Amino acid sequence: MNLTQYVDQLRQELAVAAEAGGDEARAMAERLTAPLESAARLTLLNALSAAADEITADLAPGSVDVRLRGVDPEFVVTPPPAPETFDARAEYEALMSAQPAPPPAPAAPDTADDGGTARVNLRLPGHVKARVEEAASREGLSVNAWLVRAASAALDRPDARTAVTAARREVRSSGNGFTGWVR
Template structure:
Protein backbone atom coordinates (compact mmCIF):
# COMPACT_ATOMS: atom_id res chain seq x y z
CA UNK A 1 0.00 0.00 0.00
CA UNK A 2 1.47 3.32 -1.04
CA UNK A 3 1.26 6.02 1.65
CA UNK A 4 2.54 8.86 -0.56
CA UNK A 5 -0.92 9.85 -1.92
CA UNK A 6 -2.16 10.37 1.63
CA UNK A 7 0.90 12.43 2.56
CA UNK A 8 0.49 14.52 -0.63
CA UNK A 9 -3.19 15.06 0.22
CA UNK A 10 -2.22 16.49 3.62
CA UNK A 11 0.40 18.72 1.99
CA UNK A 12 -2.24 19.99 -0.46
CA UNK A 13 -4.63 20.73 2.41
CA UNK A 14 -1.97 22.67 4.30
CA UNK A 15 -1.03 24.58 1.14
CA UNK A 16 -4.68 25.49 0.55
CA UNK A 17 -5.02 26.70 4.11
CA UNK A 18 -1.84 28.76 3.74
CA UNK A 19 -3.01 30.37 0.50
CA UNK A 20 -5.61 32.33 2.42
CA UNK A 21 -2.91 33.95 4.58
CA UNK A 22 0.19 36.07 4.17
CA UNK A 23 3.34 34.92 2.38
CA UNK A 24 5.11 34.07 5.65
CA UNK A 25 2.22 31.80 6.74
CA UNK A 26 2.19 30.14 3.31
CA UNK A 27 5.94 29.41 3.57
CA UNK A 28 5.50 28.12 7.13
CA UNK A 29 2.65 25.82 6.01
CA UNK A 30 4.84 24.39 3.23
CA UNK A 31 7.78 23.80 5.60
CA UNK A 32 5.41 22.30 8.17
CA UNK A 33 3.98 19.87 5.61
CA UNK A 34 7.47 18.41 5.05
CA UNK A 35 8.24 18.35 8.77
CA UNK A 36 5.14 16.32 9.69
CA UNK A 37 5.61 13.68 6.98
CA UNK A 38 7.41 11.12 9.24
CA UNK A 39 4.79 11.55 11.95
CA UNK A 40 2.00 11.24 9.42
CA UNK A 41 3.47 8.01 7.98
CA UNK A 42 3.77 6.56 11.50
CA UNK A 43 0.19 7.57 12.30
CA UNK A 44 -1.05 5.93 9.10
CA UNK A 45 0.84 2.72 10.01
CA UNK A 46 -0.78 2.75 13.45
CA UNK A 47 -4.21 3.19 11.86
CA UNK A 48 -3.51 0.26 9.53
CA UNK A 49 -2.41 -1.85 12.52
CA UNK A 50 -5.61 -1.01 14.40
CA UNK A 51 -7.70 -1.83 11.33
CA UNK A 52 -5.89 -5.16 10.94
CA UNK A 53 -6.57 -5.98 14.61
CA UNK A 54 -10.29 -5.19 14.20
CA UNK A 55 -10.55 -7.35 11.08
CA UNK A 56 -8.70 -10.19 12.85
CA UNK A 57 -11.14 -10.00 15.77
CA UNK A 58 -14.06 -10.43 13.37
CA UNK A 59 -12.63 -13.34 11.37
CA UNK A 60 -12.44 -16.86 12.71
CA UNK A 61 -9.17 -18.64 12.03
CA UNK A 62 -7.54 -15.72 10.16
CA UNK A 63 -4.96 -13.24 11.38
CA UNK A 64 -4.42 -9.98 9.47
CA UNK A 65 -0.98 -8.42 9.89
CA UNK A 66 0.62 -5.22 8.65
CA UNK A 67 4.09 -5.89 7.23
CA UNK A 68 6.61 -3.42 5.92
CA UNK A 69 8.39 -4.29 2.68
CA UNK A 70 10.70 -1.70 1.23
CA UNK A 71 9.18 0.91 3.51
CA UNK A 72 5.68 0.21 2.16
CA UNK A 73 3.03 -1.42 4.37
CA UNK A 74 1.21 -4.55 3.21
CA UNK A 75 -1.91 -6.08 4.74
CA UNK A 76 -1.43 -9.86 4.88
CA UNK A 77 -4.08 -12.38 5.92
CA UNK A 78 -2.81 -15.71 7.29
CA UNK A 79 -4.82 -18.71 8.37
CA UNK A 80 -4.19 -19.71 11.95
CA UNK A 81 -3.18 -23.31 12.44
CA UNK A 82 -5.74 -24.85 14.75
CA UNK A 83 -4.00 -27.13 17.23
CA UNK A 84 -5.37 -30.64 17.39
CA UNK A 85 -8.03 -31.14 19.99
CA UNK A 86 -6.83 -32.71 23.21
CA UNK A 87 -7.73 -36.37 23.35
CA UNK A 88 -10.89 -36.98 25.29
CA UNK A 89 -10.56 -38.51 28.71
CA UNK A 90 -10.98 -42.26 28.54
CA UNK A 91 -14.54 -43.32 29.19
CA UNK A 92 -15.16 -45.89 31.90
CA UNK A 93 -16.12 -49.24 30.44
CA UNK A 94 -19.78 -49.40 29.58
CA UNK A 95 -21.47 -52.76 29.72
CA UNK A 96 -23.46 -53.58 26.62
CA UNK A 97 -27.01 -52.33 26.60
CA UNK A 98 -29.45 -55.02 27.59
CA UNK A 99 -31.34 -56.47 24.64
CA UNK A 100 -34.95 -55.51 24.06
CA UNK A 101 -37.32 -57.75 26.06
CA UNK A 102 -38.67 -59.42 22.93
CA UNK A 103 -35.28 -59.59 21.22
CA UNK A 104 -33.72 -63.00 21.16
CA UNK A 105 -30.04 -63.77 21.25
CA UNK A 106 -27.92 -65.57 18.73
CA UNK A 107 -24.99 -67.81 19.23
CA UNK A 108 -21.86 -67.17 17.15
CA UNK A 109 -18.86 -69.39 17.02
CA UNK A 110 -15.82 -67.13 16.82
CA UNK A 111 -12.39 -68.52 16.04
CA UNK A 112 -9.53 -66.38 17.31
CA UNK A 113 -5.80 -66.99 17.24
CA UNK A 114 -4.67 -68.08 20.69
CA UNK A 115 -2.57 -64.93 21.25
CA UNK A 116 -5.54 -62.68 20.43
CA UNK A 117 -7.85 -64.70 22.67
CA UNK A 118 -5.41 -64.31 25.56
CA UNK A 119 -5.25 -60.53 25.00
CA UNK A 120 -9.05 -60.26 24.88
CA UNK A 121 -9.34 -62.22 28.13
CA UNK A 122 -6.72 -60.00 29.82
CA UNK A 123 -8.36 -56.74 28.69
CA UNK A 124 -11.85 -57.91 29.62
CA UNK A 125 -10.64 -59.02 33.07
CA UNK A 126 -8.81 -55.71 33.59
CA UNK A 127 -12.06 -53.86 32.83
CA UNK A 128 -14.07 -56.12 35.09
CA UNK A 129 -16.13 -57.61 32.27
CA UNK A 130 -16.73 -61.04 30.88
CA UNK A 131 -15.20 -61.87 27.50
CA UNK A 132 -18.70 -62.05 26.02
CA UNK A 133 -19.71 -58.61 27.37
CA UNK A 134 -16.39 -57.11 26.22
CA UNK A 135 -16.81 -58.53 22.70
CA UNK A 136 -20.42 -57.28 22.51
CA UNK A 137 -19.24 -53.81 23.51
CA UNK A 138 -16.38 -53.90 20.98
CA UNK A 139 -18.71 -54.95 18.16
CA UNK A 140 -21.32 -52.36 19.17
CA UNK A 141 -18.63 -49.67 19.26
CA UNK A 142 -17.33 -50.70 15.84
CA UNK A 143 -20.83 -50.44 14.34
CA UNK A 144 -21.65 -47.00 15.77
CA UNK A 145 -21.26 -44.08 13.36
CA UNK A 146 -18.15 -42.01 13.96
CA UNK A 147 -18.81 -38.73 15.79
CA UNK A 148 -18.59 -35.56 13.70
CA UNK A 149 -15.16 -33.95 14.00
CA UNK A 150 -15.08 -30.95 16.27
CA UNK A 151 -13.16 -27.84 15.41
CA UNK A 152 -10.95 -26.56 18.17
CA UNK A 153 -10.81 -22.82 18.70
CA UNK A 154 -7.94 -20.86 20.09
CA UNK A 155 -7.41 -17.41 21.48
CA UNK A 156 -6.54 -14.46 19.34
CA UNK A 157 -2.91 -13.87 18.33
CA UNK A 158 -1.63 -10.32 18.43
CA UNK A 159 1.60 -9.42 16.70
CA UNK A 160 3.26 -6.14 15.92
CA UNK A 161 5.61 -3.56 17.30
CA UNK A 162 5.54 -0.82 19.91
CA UNK A 163 7.39 2.39 20.23
Protein backbone atom coordinates (compact mmCIF):
# COMPACT_ATOMS: atom_id res chain seq x y z
CA MET A 1 0.00 0.00 0.00
CA ASN A 2 1.52 3.29 -1.09
CA LEU A 3 1.28 5.92 1.67
CA THR A 4 2.77 8.73 -0.46
CA GLN A 5 -0.62 9.92 -1.71
CA TYR A 6 -1.92 10.25 1.84
CA VAL A 7 1.18 12.11 3.05
CA ASP A 8 0.98 14.44 0.01
CA GLN A 9 -2.70 15.09 0.74
CA LEU A 10 -1.82 15.99 4.34
CA ARG A 11 0.91 18.36 3.08
CA GLN A 12 -1.55 20.08 0.70
CA GLU A 13 -4.14 20.54 3.43
CA LEU A 14 -1.53 22.03 5.74
CA ALA A 15 -0.54 24.47 2.96
CA VAL A 16 -4.18 25.47 2.41
CA ALA A 17 -4.61 26.08 6.14
CA ALA A 18 -1.39 28.16 6.23
CA GLU A 19 -2.59 30.37 3.35
CA ALA A 20 -5.23 31.80 5.66
CA GLY A 21 -2.50 32.98 8.06
CA GLY A 22 -0.56 35.01 5.49
CA ASP A 23 3.01 34.82 4.13
CA GLU A 24 4.62 34.18 7.50
CA ALA A 25 2.32 31.21 8.27
CA ARG A 26 2.82 29.77 4.75
CA ALA A 27 6.62 29.92 5.16
CA MET A 28 6.35 28.21 8.54
CA ALA A 29 4.13 25.45 7.07
CA GLU A 30 6.67 24.82 4.27
CA ARG A 31 9.47 24.44 6.85
CA LEU A 32 7.35 22.02 8.93
CA THR A 33 6.10 19.73 6.12
CA ALA A 34 9.45 17.99 5.48
CA PRO A 35 9.97 16.84 9.11
CA LEU A 36 6.27 16.00 9.46
CA GLU A 37 6.39 13.54 6.53
CA SER A 38 8.07 10.77 8.54
CA ALA A 39 5.79 11.45 11.54
CA ALA A 40 2.73 11.26 9.27
CA ARG A 41 3.95 7.94 7.75
CA LEU A 42 4.53 6.49 11.23
CA THR A 43 1.09 7.62 12.40
CA LEU A 44 -0.58 6.09 9.33
CA LEU A 45 1.34 2.85 9.87
CA ASN A 46 0.19 2.76 13.51
CA ALA A 47 -3.43 3.29 12.40
CA LEU A 48 -3.14 0.47 9.84
CA SER A 49 -1.62 -1.86 12.47
CA ALA A 50 -4.46 -1.09 14.88
CA ALA A 51 -7.02 -1.76 12.12
CA ALA A 52 -5.30 -5.07 11.29
CA ASP A 53 -5.48 -6.06 14.98
CA GLU A 54 -9.23 -5.35 15.09
CA ILE A 55 -9.82 -7.34 11.91
CA THR A 56 -7.74 -10.22 13.29
CA ALA A 57 -9.86 -10.28 16.44
CA ASP A 58 -13.00 -10.74 14.30
CA LEU A 59 -11.32 -13.17 11.88
CA ALA A 60 -9.78 -15.50 14.50
CA PRO A 61 -8.37 -18.10 14.03
CA GLY A 62 -7.34 -16.31 10.81
CA SER A 63 -5.22 -13.18 10.93
CA VAL A 64 -4.23 -9.97 9.16
CA ASP A 65 -0.65 -8.72 9.54
CA VAL A 66 0.93 -5.45 8.41
CA ARG A 67 4.48 -5.81 7.10
CA LEU A 68 6.76 -2.99 6.08
CA ARG A 69 8.40 -3.36 2.65
CA GLY A 70 10.75 -0.42 2.21
CA VAL A 71 8.67 2.59 3.19
CA ASP A 72 5.29 1.13 2.25
CA PRO A 73 3.18 -1.25 4.35
CA GLU A 74 1.83 -4.52 2.95
CA PHE A 75 -1.09 -6.58 4.26
CA VAL A 76 -0.75 -10.35 4.70
CA VAL A 77 -4.05 -12.16 5.22
CA THR A 78 -4.11 -15.68 6.64
CA PRO A 79 -7.66 -17.03 6.29
CA PRO A 80 -9.12 -19.33 8.94
CA PRO A 81 -8.90 -23.03 8.10
CA ALA A 82 -11.87 -24.38 6.17
CA PRO A 83 -14.27 -26.35 8.38
CA GLU A 84 -14.34 -30.08 7.80
CA THR A 85 -17.62 -31.23 6.33
CA PHE A 86 -19.29 -34.57 6.74
CA ASP A 87 -20.31 -36.25 3.50
CA ALA A 88 -22.99 -38.81 4.36
CA ARG A 89 -23.10 -40.21 0.82
CA ALA A 90 -19.35 -40.87 0.75
CA GLU A 91 -19.58 -42.41 4.23
CA TYR A 92 -22.37 -44.74 3.09
CA GLU A 93 -20.48 -45.77 -0.06
CA ALA A 94 -17.35 -46.47 1.96
CA LEU A 95 -19.33 -48.70 4.33
CA MET A 96 -20.99 -50.57 1.49
CA SER A 97 -17.85 -51.14 -0.59
CA ALA A 98 -16.14 -54.51 -0.39
CA GLN A 99 -12.77 -52.93 0.35
CA PRO A 100 -11.99 -52.20 3.98
CA ALA A 101 -12.23 -48.49 4.60
CA PRO A 102 -10.50 -46.47 7.33
CA PRO A 103 -12.68 -45.74 10.34
CA PRO A 104 -15.07 -42.90 9.48
CA ALA A 105 -14.79 -39.52 11.12
CA PRO A 106 -17.34 -38.76 13.83
CA ALA A 107 -20.55 -37.57 12.26
CA ALA A 108 -21.45 -33.93 12.58
CA PRO A 109 -24.78 -33.34 14.27
CA ASP A 110 -27.67 -33.23 11.84
CA THR A 111 -28.65 -29.58 11.58
CA ALA A 112 -31.68 -30.32 9.40
CA ASP A 113 -33.85 -31.44 12.31
CA ASP A 114 -35.21 -29.28 15.09
CA GLY A 115 -32.11 -29.80 17.22
CA GLY A 116 -33.94 -31.64 19.99
CA THR A 117 -32.90 -34.97 21.40
CA ALA A 118 -34.93 -37.78 22.85
CA ARG A 119 -33.99 -40.15 25.62
CA VAL A 120 -34.32 -43.88 24.96
CA ASN A 121 -33.67 -46.68 27.43
CA LEU A 122 -32.00 -49.51 25.54
CA ARG A 123 -31.49 -52.95 27.06
CA LEU A 124 -28.71 -54.98 25.46
CA PRO A 125 -27.45 -58.44 26.32
CA GLY A 126 -24.09 -58.21 28.13
CA HIS A 127 -22.08 -59.66 25.24
CA VAL A 128 -23.63 -57.18 22.75
CA LYS A 129 -22.97 -54.27 25.10
CA ALA A 130 -19.32 -55.30 25.40
CA ARG A 131 -18.99 -55.45 21.59
CA VAL A 132 -20.60 -52.00 21.24
CA GLU A 133 -18.19 -50.53 23.81
CA GLU A 134 -15.20 -52.09 22.00
CA ALA A 135 -16.36 -50.75 18.61
CA ALA A 136 -16.93 -47.25 20.02
CA SER A 137 -13.52 -47.28 21.68
CA ARG A 138 -11.80 -48.37 18.45
CA GLU A 139 -13.38 -45.42 16.63
CA GLY A 140 -12.68 -42.95 19.41
CA LEU A 141 -16.37 -42.28 20.08
CA SER A 142 -18.63 -42.46 23.09
CA VAL A 143 -21.05 -45.37 23.20
CA ASN A 144 -23.95 -42.96 22.66
CA ALA A 145 -22.32 -41.34 19.59
CA TRP A 146 -21.50 -44.76 18.17
CA LEU A 147 -25.08 -46.00 18.67
CA VAL A 148 -26.54 -42.84 17.09
CA ARG A 149 -24.30 -43.27 14.05
CA ALA A 150 -25.05 -47.00 13.78
CA ALA A 151 -28.81 -46.39 13.99
CA SER A 152 -28.62 -43.57 11.41
CA ALA A 153 -26.58 -45.73 9.03
CA ALA A 154 -29.05 -48.61 9.38
CA LEU A 155 -32.01 -46.34 8.70
CA ASP A 156 -30.32 -44.64 5.74
CA ARG A 157 -29.66 -47.91 3.90
CA PRO A 158 -32.11 -48.12 0.99
CA ASP A 159 -32.72 -51.86 1.56
CA ALA A 160 -33.20 -51.64 5.36
CA ARG A 161 -36.97 -51.24 5.34
CA THR A 162 -37.64 -53.73 2.55
CA ALA A 163 -35.49 -56.42 4.22
CA VAL A 164 -37.46 -56.17 7.48
CA THR A 165 -40.75 -56.09 5.63
CA ALA A 166 -39.85 -59.09 3.46
CA ALA A 167 -38.74 -61.13 6.45
CA ARG A 168 -42.05 -60.56 8.22
CA ARG A 169 -44.30 -60.89 5.22
CA GLU A 170 -45.07 -64.55 5.51
CA VAL A 171 -48.59 -64.26 4.33
CA ARG A 172 -50.62 -67.46 4.23
CA SER A 173 -53.91 -67.89 2.53
CA SER A 174 -56.58 -69.56 4.61
CA GLY A 175 -60.00 -69.62 3.13
CA ASN A 176 -61.55 -66.15 3.05
CA GLY A 177 -58.80 -64.23 4.92
CA PHE A 178 -55.12 -63.68 5.20
CA THR A 179 -52.84 -63.83 8.22
CA GLY A 180 -49.26 -62.60 8.63
CA TRP A 181 -47.20 -59.44 8.88
CA VAL A 182 -47.66 -56.58 6.48
CA ARG A 183 -46.07 -53.19 6.44
